Amino acid sequence: MSSISSPRPFVYAGSRLECSGADLSELAAQFGTPLYVYSGDAIAERARMLQQEFAGVLHTICYAVKANSSLAVMRMLGELGCGFDIVSGGELERVRRAAPEALGRVVFSGVGKQAWEMDAALDAGILLFNVESEAELEVLAERAQALGKIARIALRVNPDVFAETHPYISTGLREHKFGIAIERAREVYQRAVRMQGIEPAGVSVHIGSQIRSVEPFAEAVRRVRSLVEDLRGDGMDIRYVDAGGGFGIEYGKAEFDPAARVAEYARALREVLDGLNAHLLLEPGRFLVAQAGALLTRVLYTKQNGKKHFVITDAAMNDLIRPALYQAHHEIVPVVKDERAVQVADIVGPVCESGDFFARDRETQELRQGDLVVLLDAGAYGMSLASHYNTRVRPAEVLVEQGRARLIRRRETLDDLLAAELI
Numbered sequence: 001m002s003s004i005s006s007p008r009p010f011v012y013a014g015s016r017l018e019c020s021g022a023d024l025s026e027l028a029a030q031f032g033t034p035l036y037v038y039s040g041d042a043i044a045e046r047a048r049m050l051q052q053e054f055a056g057v058l059h060t061i062c063y064a065v066k067a068n069s070s071l072a073v074m075r076m077l078g079e080l081g082c083g084f085d086i087v088s089g090g091e092l093e094r095v096r097r098a099a100p101e102a103l104g105r106v107v108f109s110g111v112g113k114q115a116w117e118m119d120a121a122l123d124a125g126i127l128l129f130n131v132e133s134e135a136e137l138e139v140l141a142e143r144a145q146a147l148g149k150i151a152r153i154a155l156r157v158n159p160d161v162f163a164e165t166h167p168y169i170s171t172g173l174r175e176h177k178f179g180i181a182i183e184r185a186r187e188v189y190q191r192a193v194r195m196q197g198i199e200p201a202g203v204s205v206h207i208g209s210q211i212r213s214v215e216p217f218a219e220a221v222r223r224v225r226s227l228v229e230d231l232r233g234d235g236m237d238i239r240y241v242d243a244g245g246g247f248g249i250e251y252g253k254a255e256f257d258p259a260a261r262v263a264e265y266a267r268a269l270r271e272v273l274d275g276l277n278a279h280l281l282l283e284p285g286r287f288l289v290a291q292a293g294a295l296l297t298r299v300l301y302t303k304q305n306g307k308k309h310f311v312i313t314d315a316a317m318n319d320l321i322r323p324a325l326y327q328a329h330h331e332i333v334p335v336v337k338d339e340r341a342v343q344v345a346d347i348v349g350p351v352c353e354s355g356d357f358f359a360r361d362r363e364t365q366e367l368r369q370g371d372l373v374v375l376l377d378a379g380a381y382g383m384s385l386a387s388h389y390n391t392r393v394r395p396a397e398v399l400v401e402q403g404r405a406r407l408i409r410r411r412e413t414l415d416d417l418l419a420a421e422l423i
């Protein structure tokens, strides 16, 4: 894969912004705003990038469904040969509907799996349960016995590796709720191997999300490798190494060459695992979908309060919570560029919270009522974290493939939103 100059499929054709050949003003006219727009071409390109860099290594990409749970996106990835990393019975149901042929490529992570979720996953014949505690292991053994099934498991080990990222999305330190301390893991495997209904088959690790340097991944997998060797020495048939997800992107204007970054990541993991003869599982979420998506929104009003200039959009924190929750930066660009002056403004949504902002003191082309703007890099943890706060319906979603856009989720109606309520 040659390195590409823009990591994003959102580019200007003259003065008008397009997503993989689809004009964003036209999408707004056709589908309304706010609207999530994804490039299927860009998602496929990222998946192929990863597959190519790991070619020659027995591996499966288990896309982390939580990043973007759209059924259409999942179907696409399933067709490309991906499996899925799920964290709930709900996400399992999504795999069932979007890519049933991939059920055997599903890994199930999460610290709070419930019995019904285990039952559904056992029934579906998933590849691997990433077990995060001894208590969970006991319930899983019980469920497997009750159903007459064998649960293939990996313990998710906590390697105590520090990775530079936002504290809310770092997971690989002993103080975090995730996994089982790696020093205790061998002992827990010894218990597991004697449990009826449980087959230890792998070791898994996930150190956090939006990690941009390769070294913490290599260090975590190094520790996992040594555990795998010990366990094999103990006579266990450990064939899977699940290296988790967490591979980050650049959100701002900084240079980001995904092909080069993925090559570096793959080289590091391949080196650490060289000669181990294991089936590598990867759980990327953000890397596959973040830069393929954007949130298209319209300026409702502008106003001046004292020294501050505000641009109020029809999208809000309920549609994209990342700026409010992690002080995350998303580039904001106009759908039609022109020669207007530059302005500095807070770009905010209509929700009744001061935390409802997309950007503060952001320099953009002057924005006027009715203008369309796009928040870039919103394909991951955008729609999947959207809520109904302020009784707002969640946005529609559109997938663009080879210049053709299709609706993959209609805008909710107030009836959809209120349907489960009783008075």
Ligand SMILES: Cc1ncc(COP(=O)(O)O)c(C=O)c1O
Binding pocket: 064, 067, 085, 109, 110, 206, 208, 209, 210, 244, 245, 246, 247, 283, 284, 285, 286, 287, 380
């Ligand atoms: C267990 C697990 N796997 C995979 C992911 C995907 O992470 P990312 O989207 O950063 O690749 C996450 C989220 O951090 C996770 O918790």
Ligand SMILES: N[C@@H](CCCC[NH3+])C(=O)O
Binding pocket: 066, 169, 209, 210, 322, 326, 380, 381, 385
């Ligand atoms: N929601 C986070 C990532 C969470 C990763 C979950 N394991 C984000 O938007 O960056």
